[in-house]
Amino acid sequence: MRVAVVSMDTVATRDAPAVRRTRRVAAGLAAAGHDVHWLCAQWWGGEIEHFEQDGIEYHAVTERPSSGRFRSKLPFVLRRVDPDVVHAVSVPPGHATTAKTTAAMLRVPVVLDWWERDPDRGSGRQYRKAATRADRVIAPSETVRTAVREHGASDVNARVIPESIDMDLVRSADADDRFDMVWGRDLDGDANVGEFLLALAELRDRDWTAAIVGDGPARDDAERMAADLRIDDRVRFLGDLDEAAFVPVLKGSHVFAQTATYEPFATGLLWALACGCVGIVEYQAGSSAHELVEGLDRGRLVTSPQELADEIVACGSLPEWETNDGFAGFDHDEVRSEWVECYEDAIEGHGWL
Structure with a gap:
């Protein structure tokens, strides 16, 4: 499966729990043989626009973290990657809605990973738009899933996929x-x-x-x-x-x-x-x-x-x-299978639209 991860931040630019979760999911998918592309702000030196590390292909959408510029350039890189499914983080929420607009043209679904119960870096209206437009919204716990539903995600589209251990x-x-x-x-x-x-x-x-x-x-x-x-x-x-x-x-x-x-x-x-x-x-x-x-x-x-x-x-x-x-x-392999099942379910459901 070809997965495009949309997250301006990596652990190199913002070492936060939500980013570390994205890194774990992406690394697990790559280790299992999936084709993983991370669309981010450039965190490496030189003029190379994309490179592979630990099985993940990183693509520089912008030269440095800049929310507005990242959002404006994201559609071009996402179309070039041409994924089967888009895995977008919820912070900042505008990136997820831009990813959804582009994904709709590519006819692929967006799975939104929502880590924070009370996220910042965006307005309530922006988070509601991200939650309601995504094909699936994933929370790490029922506590966070409740918050996601309060932002407008439906019971059908919001589900829990926990963290994992070895x-x-x-x-x-x-x-x-x-x-x-x-x-x-x-x-x-x-x-x-x-x-x-x-x-x-x-x-x-x-x-x-x-x-x-x-x-x-x-x-x-x-x-x-x-x-x-x-x-x-x-x-x-x-x-x-x-x-x-x-x-x-x-x-x-x-x-x-x-x-x-x-x-x-x-x-x-x-x-x-x-x-x-x-x-x-x-x-x-x-x-x-x-x-x-x-x-x-x-x-x-x-x-x-x-x-x-x-x-x-x-x-x-x-x-x-x-x-x-x-x-x-909660083993890594078991939880990774939950992500893959979620992607496959989103792809199948998207095909009926």
């Missing part, structure tokens, strides 16, 4: 048993890691060790808070870890805590659950994390640091696992 890595990795509990996420303004630290402080008279995985502008404050709470001798800040280093830490731990106030998809929590951790989620209106643990034997929902501390104690009676095959459906 179950082979989960099964094969050794366990690093230095820690009893783990918290893992970017330490940014939405991290809310203080809730986890407050819960640990409630348990300072018990025997435990904890790891905080991730880095960002909130790290210094979190380290000071741990010291102020007199638990810094048992809390290790590990910084950013790649998957190969993160998985052993999860496999050796018993509890993973999720407290972020905003999370379109809780990828760290998914890895932890697959690694056998008990997932304890502090419910937040802006986070989809609760979706992964609702109805799960090894999952808990709480609403405060005190409840989080209580559940950490209560979960001590559960057996320790290093793998949970109940999450095999």
Whole structure:
């Protein structure tokens, strides 16, 4: 299948969660043998208009990120690529609507990948136009899908395709048993890691060790808070870890805590659950994390640091696992198949128009 990815940004120009998701999807499709073309702002040197890297053919629509100029030049490059399906990101929304106009002339469908629950870089009217015109709108969670529907996408055209993990890595990795509990996420303004630290402080008279995985502008404050709470001798800040280093830490731990106030998809929590951790989620209106643990034997929902501390104690009676095959459906291959099925469904449905 020939897929045109329309995203002005790549991780080289804007390293954000939504762009990283696009990169993972594109790389997975290319690895499976699909013909993937990424239409973007040029992020490489020289006068080469397009080149291939890791199976993805990158096409320079503009010399640098410029939303208006990208939109004006996009139709020419998209027609030249001549795809079977267009995979467009929702930010900025005008790029998706321009892609749809061109795709209509090419008689191919547009699948819109909508990562953010509350996206910026565009007006509500622009997002509504993007949501209603796309042939399919894909969200990473039901929480985001609800927001997409509020922007006008229909129940029929909006569906969920989650993030994915490497179950082979989960099964094969050794366990690093230095820690009893783990918290893992970017330490940014939405991290809310203080809730986890407050819960640990409630348990300072018990025997435990904890790891905080991730880095960002909130790290210094979190380290000071741990010291102020007199638990810094048992809390290790590990910084950013790649998957190969993160998985052993999860496999050796018993509890993973999720407290972020905003999370379109809780990828760290998914890895932890697959690694056998008990997932304890502090419910937040802006986070989809609760979706992964609702109805799960090894999952808990709480609403405060005190409840989080209580559940950490209560979960001590559960057996320790290093793998949970109940999450095999989130494996990279399985989720990639969902994307391909979505494209094929969109192509078939488009053919009836």
